[in-house]
Amino acid sequence: MEQKQKSELTKQIILDESFKLFYENGFKTTSIDKIMKATNLTKGAFYYHYKSKKELGLDVIGSKIQKRVYDGMITPLYQDGNALEILEITFSGRLKSFSLFDKQHGCPMNNFINEIADEEEAYQMALKRIIEEWKAALTHIIERGKKEKVINTLYSTDAISIYLISAFEGIRGIRKLYNDDDILDDYILGLNSYLKQLKA
């Protein structure tokens, strides 16, 4: 029993350090050696827990990145309250909550999408799953907003969802190019007027 826990712990440590290094330096340029150096463990330990780097990548996406998006962007959408207000708070609030590191390195999910999604179908599917859950949460709150006569039923729920997700992921990349938050302020302004226009 205790061994199983300790084993799970080391796997978690590998996972944590992997996420950090992938986030900071990208997936491809982060080697197993670098990861294991960061964990103070060795290659033997790694290949005991994972059969390949690809499997690690999929685990990082399916656990660390998924959780991050869930906590920041999905779970908040299931709370009660005015649908449009929740959308505004979730999208602009999340952006404002980012650390400098997070702003400089963009969205880990988006980084993965643009770095490796087109090279392996497995990565593509793992990332798609997160987007689909995000979309489902948006569908839920937008439909609720429509029912509660807060959001204009004229607009397609899918269209709103995709446009919101796209703009959010897009700005996370663009921000990398700048050294201040002016660009984020412009995005938030754009987001706010977009949301206002959805009003019923």
Place this chain on the structure above:
Amino acid sequence: MEQKQKSELTKQIILDESFKLFYENGFKTTSIDKIMKATNLTKGAFYYHYKSKKELGLDVIGSKIQKRVYDGMITPLYQDGNALEILEITFSGRLKSFSLFDKQHGCPMNNFINEIADEEEAYQMALKRIIEEWKAALTHIIERGKKEKVINTLYSTDAISIYLISAFEGIRGIRKLYNDDDILDDYILGLNSYLKQLKA
């Protein structure tokens, strides 16, 4: 004279093949060896024309990628006509014009931004320059639209520009995860209603 032309030609060949391979497989995983194999030239030729891979990367961004964005998204914005219509045609038309390859591999600029922009300031600046020119073109057409009472002056020009660019670059990444164009249709729907709402 003839030699200079031939020399420029080889450099152009290297540039063309580099762009193709970077676009298809990413910057980091595309080695000089692979590029030079594609050109049927050798490493000696490469290091005669470029002093490093970084210099090549900057050249690809500053020439190939810049030209692509110019031709597809910037130049069209300087034509005459209804500002909102031009925006709609440019953004949705460009998406519709993409080949399957382009859809599967996303936006070359966005790929660069998310893969390497945070690792080297030189890349960051080269990419930023393109975004700034794009933003300038959008500013131009939006301001014109406002003057001609086509676009509501209530909305911040910068906010509209950034929101448009973000959503466009965002969807280019998201599309990688899917195997059909439904997601693009949703984006176009979202874009169209967004633009309509900007009407004066």
Place this chain on the structure above:
DNA sequence: TAAAAAAAATACTAAGTAGTATGTTTTTGA
């Protein structure tokens, strides 16, 4: 046409890469 310069080819280095083979230590369960 011959020396000089430019363009490209060949052969290399040193470091990094994913993954494997085989060892050693630690823990478990009978």
Place this chain on the structure above:
DNA sequence: TCAAAAACATACTACTTAGTATTTTTTTTA
């Protein structure tokens, strides 16, 4: 307490990488 299994360490392989040093070919120019 002792064999077996689990967890990790060490040492390696075969390959790829960016970049360099040197040589050969091609072109220019005087």
